[in-house]
Amino acid sequence: MSQLDDTTLDGAPGGGAADPDPRPHATAEEVRAAFADPKLANVLYHDWEAGTYDEKWSISYDERCITYATEVFHAVAGEADEPYQHAMELGSGTGFFLLNLMQGGVIKKGSVTDLSPGMVRVALRNAGNLGLDVDGRVADAERVPYPDDTFDLVVGHAVLHHIPDVRAAFREVLRVLKPGGRFVFAGEPTRIGDTYARKLGQLTWWLTTNVTRLPALNSWRRPQAELDESSRAAALEAVVDIHTFDPSELERSALGAGAVDVRAVTEEFAAALVGWPIRTFEAAVPQEKLTVRWRLFAYKAWLRLSAVDKALLAKILPRELFYNVMITGTKPPAPVEP
Template sequence: MTGFDEVEAARSDPKRANILYHDWEAETYDDKWSISYDQRCVDYARDRFTLATGEDDTAWPYGTALELGSGTGFFLLNLMQAGVAKQGVVTDISSKMVEVACRNADNLGLDVTGRVADAETIPCEDASVDLVVGHAVLHHIPDVEQAMREVLRVLKPGGRFVFAGEPSRIGDFYARHLGRLTWWATTTVTRLPFLSDWRRPQEELDESSAAAALEAVVDLHTFVPGELADLAESAGAVEVETSTEELTAAFLGWPVRTFEAAVPPGKLGFGWANFAAGAWKTLSKVDSGLSQVLPKDLFYNVLVTGRRSL
């Protein structure tokens, strides 16, 4: 458990908060977010990449891909398994996350190196990579436009970037409220004696609450799709496109994730996992149709892609 003094000191320093929070979460992060490196997540990562870019495997593989804010390596490692890139570099401001990402890559037999790095000053040479990717990272970076300039600097001329999993302004509003309501309901109901075996130990609940409080500090931005595109273009990117996904799926996904975090690990079982995954896929198909008629701004996840000019 991270010390109270450390948490309090981090509240006024977003970068320190990011290091503290992600070091704290590194060893349990994959379990917390149901991250895996099997076909389920390979398909998810590839589909996000294809949604953002419109590319399929005829355009791949890229030579060297760098992940910004890699965490445990979820996005890049699964993209590499899908054939998107041959070699990878995982970077994160958290040294613990880089350690876990490199360990995951080793276990998968992937050609990946890791570096502790601040996204606003990427420690790579100019024009040294073919592709930069990131998943749920831009909203943690204090100066997103500066990070985007760095992305374009390290990309080779014509190189592409893809960022997915960023919270929209409207989506973040309803996701946070759904999460808080689900947490309150679950932790309240499980106080009843006949549901006590569904309640996690109070120490674990307190730690999760502390983590959630710190998470609110490290989540610095939400995005309007058009404004995110303008920001990328202001940094110098060309061929910039945004897309969005998850509306009804987010209304299911956030309560499900929060409920899973509030009950003892392993309590829900394989049947629950199948239900959650199947329902999410079904609603994602519904959302794909809704995206043709509803404004982008309503959906939870924002994706952005573009290139460095030739």
């Protein structure tokens, strides 16, 4: 996948190279090749998802997701040092975390990076539509194409579990951070949480795709071509989802890369037990069936259960049981001149 490393998109610092072309429809032959190459799998899978990713995960750039992003950030990092002058999102996807943090006043200027050209393209389009000051690069997280000491903050959401060498990525994050700069990664699956989430998702997919074969419910079945493509992309998910994390082990990885003031926090137990079946159901049925009333119900259910997690379950359950783990740390400050 070296042809994607250090490639810039139009408008990015050091730009001028042509954009790599997204490949949104992986062929069966490409999928077979991707099983031996996790980085190729990430490109194909996320290029395939780029155009519909925000819809699939109910991502928006309004008050709902601004509040979510800023609350997640503050839950692990606190509110000191805001606004950060320049932040990079590692594995940005469509820009959900960075762009909503910018709208929430946490960050002034942003840079998006992702191994998927399709995702970077969508992230830059989203930033442009929002009028935000953002540049972008197609980039390997293990070799970030920015100079040392560039950023005040590095963020990421649901990215570390896609990266083959997590400790190498932490080292790169620390390299591009300014001395004393902070990183915040959220939305990473815990080892135990991923186990029950996958089982619930698989069961929900099987039930939905089989029950909708019944004549009375056939209008709830997605066209076969879409289901076949979803299955092909889902096959790649087994390759792109490389890691799950024990919170303590993740802390040790960051410390081993040279970070200081490292802290991991977990969230979502009850919310995950209900949220994963809902998300899987939404992916298995035609989008036009998901009315505003349904989406409001799903969102309110997640909010209520998240409140239960924070107010009650986080106080009595081990952090390893929760689905999401968030981690923060800082780059050691520059040595003081004698």
